[in-house]
Amino acid sequence: MPAYITKRLLMSIFTLWLVATLTFALMFMVPGGPFLAEKAPSEATLKALNQKYGLDQPKIVQYKNYMIKFLQGDMGVSLKQRGRTVSSIIFTGFKVSARVGGLGILLALLIGIPLGSIAALNRGKWIDNVIVVFSTAGIAVPSFVVSTVLMLIFSVKLDLLPTYGLTSWEHYIMPVIALSLYPASYISRLMRTSMLEVLGQDYMRTARAKGLSQFKMLFKHALRNAILPVVTYLGPLLAYTLTGSFVVEKIFTIPGLGSEFISSIVNRDYTMIMGTTIFLAALIIIMNLLVDIAYKIIDPRIQFK
Amino acid sequence: MKHVNNKLSLQLDVSDFLPAGQEEKQSLVIMRESVSFWRDGVRRFKKNKIAMASLTVVILVLIFAFIMPAFYPYSYEQQIRGSENLAPMQYSQQELELKASGVKVFPHILGTDSLGRDTMIRLMYGSRISLLVGLVASVLVLIIGSVYGSIAGYFGGKVDMVMMRIVDIIYTVPDILIIILLMVTLKYPLEDLANNVPGFGWINTIGVGLICIFIVFSLLYWVGMARIVRSQILSLKEQEFVTAAKALGASHGRIIRKHLLINSMGALIVTTTLQIPSAIFTESFLSFIGIGVAAPMPSLGSMASDAIGGIQSYPYRLLAPAIMISLIILSFNLLGDGLRDAFDPKLKD
Numbered sequence: 001m002p003a004y005i006t007k008r009l010l011m012s013i014f015t016l017w018l019v020a021t022l023t024f025a026l027m028f029m030v031p032g033g034p035f036l037a038e039k040a041p042s043e044a045t046l047k048a049l050n051q052k053y054g055l056d057q058p059k060i061v062q063y064k065n066y067m068i069k070f071l072q073g074d075m076g077v078s079l080k081q082r083g084r085t086v087s088s089i090i091f092t093g094f095k096v097s098a099r100v101g102g103l104g105i106l107l108a109l110l111i112g113i114p115l116g117s118i119a120a121l122n123r124g125k126w127i128d129n130v131i132v133v134f135s136t137a138g139i140a141v142p143s144f145v146v147s148t149v150l151m152l153i154f155s156v157k158l159d160l161l162p163t164y165g166l167t168s169w170e171h172y173i174m175p176v177i178a179l180s181l182y183p184a185s186y187i188s189r190l191m192r193t194s195m196l197e198v199l200g201q202d203y204m205r206t207a208r209a210k211g212l213s214q215f216k217m218l219f220k221h222a223l224r225n226a227i228l229p230v231v232t233y234l235g236p237l238l239a240y241t242l243t244g245s246f247v248v249e250k251i252f253t254i255p256g257l258g259s260e261f262i263s264s265i266v267n268r269d270y271t272m273i274m275g276t277t278i279f280l281a282a283l284i285i286i287m288n289l290l291v292d293i294a295y296k297i298i299d300p301r302i303q304f305k
Numbered sequence: 306m307k308h309v310n311n312k313l314s315l316q317l318d319v320s321d322f323l324p325a326g327q328e329e330k331q332s333l334v335i336m337r338e339s340v341s342f343w344r345d346g347v348r349r350f351k352k353n354k355i356a357m358a359s360l361t362v363v364i365l366v367l368i369f370a371f372i373m374p375a376f377y378p379y380s381y382e383q384q385i386r387g388s389e390n391l392a393p394m395q396y397s398q399q400e401l402e403l404k405a406s407g408v409k410v411f412p413h414i415l416g417t418d419s420l421g422r423d424t425m426i427r428l429m430y431g432s433r434i435s436l437l438v439g440l441v442a443s444v445l446v447l448i449i450g451s452v453y454g455s456i457a458g459y460f461g462g463k464v465d466m467v468m469m470r471i472v473d474i475i476y477t478v479p480d481i482l483i484i485i486l487l488m489v490t491l492k493y494p495l496e497d498l499a500n501n502v503p504g505f506g507w508i509n510t511i512g513v514g515l516i517c518i519f520i521v522f523s524l525l526y527w528v529g530m531a532r533i534v535r536s537q538i539l540s541l542k543e544q545e546f547v548t549a550a551k552a553l554g555a556s557h558g559r560i561i562r563k564h565l566l567i568n569s570m571g572a573l574i575v576t577t578t579l580q581i582p583s584a585i586f587t588e589s590f591l592s593f594i595g596i597g598v599a600a601p602m603p604s605l606g607s608m609a610s611d612a613i614g615g616i617q618s619y620p621y622r623l624l625a626p627a628i629m630i631s632l633i634i635l636s637f638n639l640l641g642d643g644l645r646d647a648f649d650p651k652l653k654d
Contacts, residue, residue: 015477022483029490140635142586144593144609146625151613152620244483246594251613261482262594265489277482284479 001178005293012285019281020070020274024063027273034079034268053079055270066274075278080264086275089260094279096166097249097256101241103172105178108237111184113230116191117223119198120199133190138185141242146250147178175252175285179244183237187230233297235288242280346571349647356643362636367445370432378591379423380634381430382601391417393621415625419615427603428625435585435633436606437513442522442584449523450530455561457531458538469535472528480525484587487524491517514528514598518588526580533576537569571649582634589630607617 050056053074054065069076075086099290118132154161155175162171183256198204207217246258251261257276316596340348352573373602379385387399393416400410415424457468499508508516541547542565550560566573592606598608605626612623 011473012477015474018474018477019483023486026486026490030493136639137631139637140582141631142589142606142634143592144590144606145631148609148613148616148623149627152616152623156617156620160526238419239479239481242479243590246481247590250594262485265485273486278484281479285477288477302394 001297004296008289008292012289016282017276020067020278021063022065023274023277027268027270028059029080030268053258053271066271070274070278075275078269078272080267080272082271086089086271089272090257090275090279093255093257096254097245097258098250100166100172100175100254100256101179101238101245103176104241104244105183107176107180108183108187109230111180112187113191113227115184116188117195117218117226119188119192119228120195121218125198128192132192135185135188135192138181139189141181142247143182144247144251145173145177146181147248150174150178151251166252166254171252175254178240178248182244183233183240185219186236187233190229190233191226192212194229195222198222201225208287212214228295228299231298232291235284235291238287239284242284335455336571342571346648350643353465353643355639356647359636359639359643363631363640366633366636367436370436371430374426374429374433375427375442375612376638377426379382379413379426381422381427381603383422385417385421385423387421389417389421390419390619392619416619416621418611418622424622424625426489427608428605428629431603431605431608431626432629432633434515434598434602435588435630437586438518438522438588439581439633439637441519442526442588442610443580446517446527446530446580446584447573450527451534451566451573453527454531454534455538455566458535459542459561461539465535465559469532472531475525476527476532478525481587483525484521484591485594487521488517488591491520512598512602514602518591518597522584522587526584530580533572534566534569538565541565541568565624575641575645575649578644580639582637582641585630585637 035046047056050297053128054062057065066076067281075090076088078084078089081089115131115135118126122128131188151163151174155163161174165171166175204217204221212221242258245256246262248254249256249258250262257280260272261276261280374381385397387397391397391413393414395413395416396404396410404410413423413425415428417423418427453468453472457465457472495513495516498505499513508653529539533534538561546592547560547564550564555563558602588597589604592604593610595607595610607624608626609630612619614624616623
């Protein structure tokens with residue numbers, strides 16, 4: 001097991017380095033710089049600015065400087081949001097995004113797992129059909145459609161919920177629902193298939209035969225085994241939540257990390273692009289790594305290679 | 306024939322021992338045509354009502370997006386003066402006057418947007434973009450993934466190890482971040498290529514945004530396909546018919562093309578079909594955040610994004626692209642599920 005973890009860890013670090021380098025290379029392919037969008041700075045100012053942030057040096061030197069600083073834990077200062085360090089912007093943005101995204105993931109799990117189990121336990125009955133239809137429809141609706149339609153119904157037509165910002169608990173309702181609909185549907189489908197498989201296993205018949213209570217049978221035997229595919233889905237789920245958060249944060253004007261990422265690209269805020277990309281990539285890669293390791297701990301049948 | 310009443314009687318019936326006649330022999334021959342893999346799959350597919358319904362919807366959407374615009378009197382970029390912000394089926398003042406004077410005016414079935422462009426035709430073109438992205442991207446993924454996966458699986462050993470490590474790494478790269486970055490950056494060299502290098506003018510006719518999407522998808526999305534093809538090839542290449550083909554002196558390329566890939570066709574078709582909705586999903590997402598297909602070309606994502614500004618007064622503008630995109634993704638999902646059940650029951654997870 002330590003060998004496996006070391007191997008995966010090394011590969012993750014390599015991937016992260018690859019992403020960072022790729023981002024660095026791509027970033028400079030875009031014409032224009034961070035200071036051009038402002039009211040036409042003079043030649044001298046531009047030169048001074050470039051010099052101040054080290055943008056006048058050859059790209060390879062800039063790359064080396066950035067990487068060395070990064071390894072020392074310094075992600076530099078934002079080129080656009082003057083006076084703020086990249087890490088502080090990422091930290092504030094991430095706090096907001098993590099709250100919305102975390103609630104979204106939690107809601108998806110709380111809806112998806114029970115719904116999938118209920119569907120599997122009532123296979124072929126009307127409740128199963130209803131759940132299957134809803135979850136099939138749920139994975140076909142992009143998050144921007146869910147967000148905008150929710151907004152249309154609850155804010156425009158019924159005037160119940162606020163449309164932008166994140167100042168009270170009511171602000172969380174729509175973004176969280178919009179983020180969780182797709183994963184909730186996906187999890188319920190996943191849970192239904194794996195539950196059906198588990199229910200047909202021999203050990204379930206044994207459990208029934210030795211007279212276990214329905215409750216014990218479901219929670220100690222069935223659910224524990226059926227939940228494994230959902231655990232593996234947690235990694236992709238995080239990546240999905242991130243994608244969804246780009247859209248949801250844009251629609252509901254939430255000052256999260258997703259909107260910071262998009263605006264940093266638009267603004268050519270080089271240090272911000274690097275910082276957010278590396279941070280988000282690391283988040284996803286580490287999450288996938290943890291999920292893989294957790295999966296192998298939960299299910300001892302899986303061999304370490 | 307003498308009828309024996311008592312079943313337990315040991316008396317034998319002589320007629321049972323007569324040689325069988327021609328007719329009797331005929332009736333024993335199984336008179337059923339041998340069913341090929343394809344015909345069997347098609348039969349199973351046709352039985353599946355949901356799959357057939359989704360296929361119908363897909364065909365209808367294809368007609369809507371590719372054929373109907375040819376018969377529609379408005380064009381997607383045409384800005385009709387005086388007809389801004391019309392509600393569905395509403396006519397502007399000028400159009401009413403024209404109608405009164407006896408000229409036939411085609412109604413704006415879904416109204417017009419703030420620039421006076423007909424929403425219906427934009428919806429058609431938006432669906433066309435979505436379908437085009439879905440279909441072309443999936444074919445690209447199919448080609449790249451199956452070539453890569455079959456080479457890795459067929460040659461095995463070190464080749465396989467190196468190739469699959471590359472796949473593993475691309476697999477762990479958070480795709481959406483790289484897609485967004487690539488979409489923004491690729492635009493400029495492509496525009497440069499289209500405008501300055503002779504022979505690349507076709508890039509402008511297709512649209513830089515679309516080309517970007519195709520490149521990005523073919524760079525990142527083939528890894529899943531490569532993994533599936535590789536695992537198929539790994540199990541197929543041990544079978545006798547491959548040994549036979551080798552013994553007969555078939556080249557590696559021929560074995561891969563004519564024996565291995567043909568035999569994994571079921572999995573290929575299913576995976577490609579299920580790739581379509583995911584490509585459409587990503588395209589609409591990119592257009593929604595404003596880095597997909599460039600204006601004035603409409604996309605379902607950008608139409609929805611444009612509609613948000615006027616959501617208070619013109620909610621129907623949002624609903625049309627929203628319903629369309631969900632319908633397209635849903636029907637392709639169900640079609641893929643149906644194909645999987647029909648052609649590749651093993652793949653069912």
